[in-house]
Amino acid sequence: MTLRSWATPLVIATFAVSGVTGILMFLHADSGLNKLAHEWIGLAMVAAVLAHLVLNWRAFTTYFRRPLAQVIMAAGLGVLGLSFIGLGSGPAGGPEAAIRAMAGALGDAPVSELALLAHKDGAQVMADLAAAGVTVTSADQTLAAVAGDDARRLTGLIVAVLAPAQPGG
Numbered sequence: 786m787t788l789r790s791w792a793t794p795l796v797i798a799t800f801a802v803s804g805v806t807g808i809l810m811f812l813h814a815d816s817g818l819n820k821l822a823h824e825w826i827g828l829a830m831v832a833a834v835l836a837h838l839v840l841n842w843r844a845f846t847t848y849f850r851r852p853l854a855q856v857i858m859a860a861g862l863g864v865l866g867l868s869f870i871g872l873g874s875g876p877a878g879g880p881e882a883a884i885r886a887m888a889g890a891l892g893d894a895p896v897s898e899l900a901l902l903a904h905k906d907g908a909q910v911m912a913d914l915a916a917a918g919v920t921v922t923s924a925d926q927t928l929a930a931v932a933g934d935d936a937r938r939l940t941g942l943i944v945a946v947l948a949p950a951q952p953g954g
Contacts, residue, residue: 792836799830891947892929892939896921899928899946910946917945 806823809815815823838845848854891899900910907924914921919931919942928946932939 788836789840792833792840795833796830796837799826799833802826803830888936888940888943889929891943892932893927895925895927896946897924899943900924903947905946913945913948914942917942919945 803823803826806815806819806826809819810823848858891902894902896910896914897907900907903910905913911921911924914931921931928939928942932942
C-alpha cells in the first residue's frame with residue numbers, strides 16, 4: 786500500500802467527520818460520541834494532512850509565492866495565536882472553577898455576614914442551619930469550619946443559609 790493510495794482519502798474522511806462534528810458542537814446539537822470523535826479524528830487529520838503534504842510538497846511550496854495564499858495563511862496563523870488569549874470571563878478553569886471559588890469565599894465568611902447576604906437575621910440563619918442538622922455555636926463561626934473537608938456538606942450548608950426564608954418562619 787503506497788502513501789498516495791491512502792493519504793488523500795484519509796484527509797477527506799477525517800475532514801468530513803471533523804467538519805460535521807465541529808458544526809454540531811458549534812450549534813450545541815452534538816450528542817453521543819460527537820465530541821470524543823471530533824477530538825480523536827482531529828489528531829488523525831493532522832497525520833493525514835502531513836502525509837498529504839509529503840506527497841504534494843512541491844505544489845504546496847508554490848503557495849508561499851502567491852500573495853493571496855500568503856494573506857490567507859498569515860490570517861490562519863493569526864487566528865491560531867489569538868486562540869491562546871483568555872477572554873477574562875472568569876477564573877482559569879471556567880465556570881466550575883468560579884463556582885468553587887465562590888463556595889470557598891462563602892464558606893470562609895462568618896455566619897453573621899452570610900445572614901446579611903441572605904437578608905436574614907442571625908437567629909433565622911442559626912434556625913436554618915439547625916433544621917439542616919447543623920449546630921453552630923456562634924455567629925462568628927464559618928460554614929467551612931462546620932463542614933470540615935466535606936465540600937458537598939459545605940455546599941449544602943451554603944444553600945441552607947442562602948435559601949429564601951420560608952413564609953411564617
